Amino acid sequence: MNRxxxxxxxxxxxxxxxxxxxxxxxxxxxxxASALRRVxxxxxxxxxxxxxxxxxxxxxxxxxxxxxxxxxxxxxxxNTGLFSVTWKVPTRGDRVLxxxxxxxxxxxxxxxxxxxDLQGARIERATYKNNxxxxxxxxxxxxxxxxxxxxxxxxxxxxxxxxxxxxLRPAAPEFIIPRxxxxxxxxxxxWRMGTIxxxxxxxxxxxxxxxxxxxxxxxxxxxAVTAFTVAHSITxxxxxxxxxxxxxxxxxxxxxxxxLFLAAEIVHKRNGVVGITExxxxxxxxxxxxxxxxxxxxxxxxxxxxQHEVPLALLTFNLGxxxxxxxxxxxxxxxxxxxxxxPITIPQGAWRLLPYSxxxxxxxxxxxxxxxxxxxxA
Numbered sequence: 001m002n003r004x005x006x007x008x009x010x011x012x013x014x015x016x017x018x019x020x021x022x023x024x025x026x027x028x029x030x031x032x033a034s035a036l037r038r039v040x041x042x043x044x045x046x047x048x049x050x051x052x053x054x055x056x057x058x059x060x061x062x063x064x065x066x067x068x069x070x071x072x073x074x075x076x077x078x079n080t081g082l083f084s085v086t087w088k089v090p091t092r093g094d095r096v097l098x099x100x101x102x103x104x105x106x107x108x109x110x111x112x113x114x115x116x117d118l119q120g121a122r123i124e125r126a127t128y129k130n131n132x133x134x135x136x137x138x139x140x141x142x143x144x145x146x147x148x149x150x151x152x153x154x155x156x157x158x159x160x161x162x163x164x165x166x167x168l169r170p171a172a173p174e175f176i177i178p179r180x181x182x183x184x185x186x187x188x189x190x191w192r193m194g195t196i197x198x199x200x201x202x203x204x205x206x207x208x209x210x211x212x213x214x215x216x217x218x219x220x221x222x223x224a225v226t227a228f229t230v231a232h233s234i235t236x237x238x239x240x241x242x243x244x245x246x247x248x249x250x251x252x253x254x255x256x257x258x259x260l261f262l263a264a265e266i267v268h269k270r271n272g273v274v275g276i277t278e279x280x281x282x283x284x285x286x287x288x289x290x291x292x293x294x295x296x297x298x299x300x301x302x303x304x305x306x307q308h309e310v311p312l313a314l315l316t317f318n319l320g321x322x323x324x325x326x327x328x329x330x331x332x333x334x335x336x337x338x339x340x341x342x343p344i345t346i347p348q349g350a351w352r353l354l355p356y357s358x359x360x361x362x363x364x365x366x367x368x369x370x371x372x373x374x375x376x377x378a
Contacts, residue, residue, distance in 0.1 A: 071150060163309075206358060
C-alpha cells in the first residue's frame with residue numbers, strides 16, 4: 001500500500017467508526033466545555049461553525065501549499081563589484097513557480113548559472129559584475145508575483161557590512177535599494193509573516209481549539225495558553241539560533257499526534273471522565289507546545305532570516321504568531337458570547353461529530369506524516 005493510499009484508508013476507517021459503539025469504548029464519551037465556562041448548547045454552535053470553516057479551508061490550503069511557501073533571493077557582494085546571487089523558488093513536482101527576479105540593470109552575469117533541484121525547491125546560483133558605482137537607488141522586481149499567493153524574501157548584503165532585507169508580495173513586488181537598512185521594516189515584515197503563518201496553520205489552530213473545548217474557567221485557560229506560548233517560544237528560539245536540531249518530519253507527526261490526543265481527551269470529558277489534560281491543562285499545553293515551536297521554527301527556516309537582524313526577526317515573527325493565536329481565540333470566544341444570547345438548540349449528535357471529526361483529521365495527518373519519513377516497501 002502506498003503512503004497516500006494508507007493515509008486515506010486510515011481516515012476512512014476512523015470516520016466510519018465515529019458513530020459505532022466499538023469506537024465509543026476506545027474513546028469513552030464526548031465533550032462539552034468552553035474556554036471560559038462549561039459550553040452551553042449555544043456556544044457549541046460557534047465551535048462547530050469554527051471547526052467547519054477550518055475543515056472547509058483544508059482542500060484549498062493544501063492545493064496552494066507550494067504557492068504559500070515563500071521564495072528567497074539572496075544577493076551578496078563577495079568582492080568589490082562582484083556579487084553572488086542565489087534564487088530559491090518553490091516547486092511542486094516538476095512544476096516551478098512562474099516567478100522570475102529582475103535584478104538591477106547594472107548587474108551583468110558572468111558565465112552560466114548553476115541549477116540544483118531539491119525536494120520542494122529549485123536553487124539557481126550565479127555570479128554578477130556590477131557595472132555601476134553603486135546599487136543604491138536601483139530596483140529589484142519579481143515578475144509574475146502578482147498572479148500567485150506567495151512572498152519572496154529578499155536579502156542584500158554589501159562588502160562594507162551594509163545589509164537590507166525585505167518581503168516582496170504580490171501587491172508590492174518591487175524593492176528600491178536604499179542607502180541604509182530599516183529595522184522597522186524588518187520588524188513589520190516578520191510580524192506579518194508570523195501572523196499569517198499561525199492563521200494558515202490549521203493544525204496549530206485545531207490544537208488551540210481542542211484546548212478551548214477541554215479547559216473550563218478563565219484561570220485555567222489563561223495558564224494553558226500562557227504555557228503553550230512560553231513553550232513554543234523557547235523551541236522556536238533554540239531552533240532558529242541553531243542550538244537545537246530536530247528533523248522536521250517527525251516533529252510534524254508529533255504535532256498531528258498532539259491533536260489526536262486532545263480529541264480523545266475531549267471525548268473522555270464528555271463522558272464525565274477526568275483526563276490528564278483537564279487535570280493539568282498547562283502541563284499538556286507546555287509539553288506539546290515545545291513541538292509546535294519546532295514546527296514554527298521549520299517554517300521560519302524556510303522563509304529565511306537576515307543574519308544581521310536575527311534577534312529582531314525572531315522576536316517579531318514570534319509576536320506575529322502570538323497575535324494570530326490571540327486573534328483566533330478572541331474570535332471563537334467573541335462568537336461564543338454572541339450566540340449564547342440567541343435561542344439556538346444544538347442536536348445532541350452534533351457533540352459527537354465535533355471531537356470525532358477533529359480526531360479523524362488528526363489521525364489522517366498523523367499516519368500521513370509518519371509514512372512520509374518511514375521506509376516503506378512498494
